[in-house]
Amino acid sequence: MNHALILEDQPEARTWMAEKLLQAYPTIEVKQACSLDQAFKHCKKITFDLALIDINLPDGTGNELILNLSQTSPQTISIVVTIYDDEHHIFPALQAGAKGYLLKDMPAEKFIERLQGITSGEPALSSEITLKLVRYFSTINPEPGPLLTAREKEVLTLIAKGYTQPEVSQLLDLSPHTINGYIKTIYRKLSINSRAEATLEAARLGLVRP
Incomplete structure (x- = not known):
């Protein structure tokens, strides 16, 4: 991680996130923005590895920046940081295109983790958000995939439950190389590219329950 962007209109929250x-990343260079306009100006000059983005802003919604980054800078990992934990947000x-969703009231050590x-x-999902997602998709009849x-x-199933690749390798008594091969095949078959999406697909397919 070399460059990060923080989009947050509240100074205290912006400072806390920084x-x-x-x-989490002592050598990372951080740019801060208090509005969408300022954030877009930063993005024209710098390619960010990570972006922490609030949703409700004075001049729009953070989703506008997330969508723009997913289209123009797919390598940027956009993470929502907000107080809202409902499905409408x-x-x-x-x-x-957000790859994570963290709540502002989560413990600092968990946020860093x-x-x-x-x-x-x-x-990068708060445990409350993961539970809501799994519950939501578990109420939907699994679709053929x-x-x-x-x-x-x-x-x-193990990936969706939060196990790391080394842990999956140990649990299934298979080499890390073999597990990595399985994960690549799963991602290709399901047309996904992140663990967050894998969790959602596992719930949709009825492999995990709340």
Whole structure:
């Protein structure tokens, strides 16, 4: 992680996020913006690895920046940081391209832990958000999807439950290389590219329950 952007209109919250971001990645360069206009200006000059984005802003919604980054800078990992934990805010943000969703009232150490997990492919999701997503998708009848083998379903289930690749390798007594191969195949079959999406697909397919 080399460059990060924080889009937040409240100075105290912006300072808090910057502090936690630097604790997670001490060498990262952080740019701060208090409005969409300012954030877009930063994005024209710098390619960001990570963006922490509030939703409700004086001049619009953070989803506008998330959508723009997903189209113009797909390598940027957009993470929502907000007080809102309802479906009316969660799903539009994820649909716009957010790769994570963190709540502002989560403990500082958990916030830092979620940020650090990004580099190893962990979804940056507050536990409350993960539970809401799983509950939501578990109420929907599973739809037919690409045929996964029994082993692929096993790997997907463990990934959706939050296990890391080394842990999955140990639990299934398979080499890390083999597990990595399974994950690539699963992602290809399901047309996904993140652990957050894997969690949603596992719930949709009825592999995990609240």
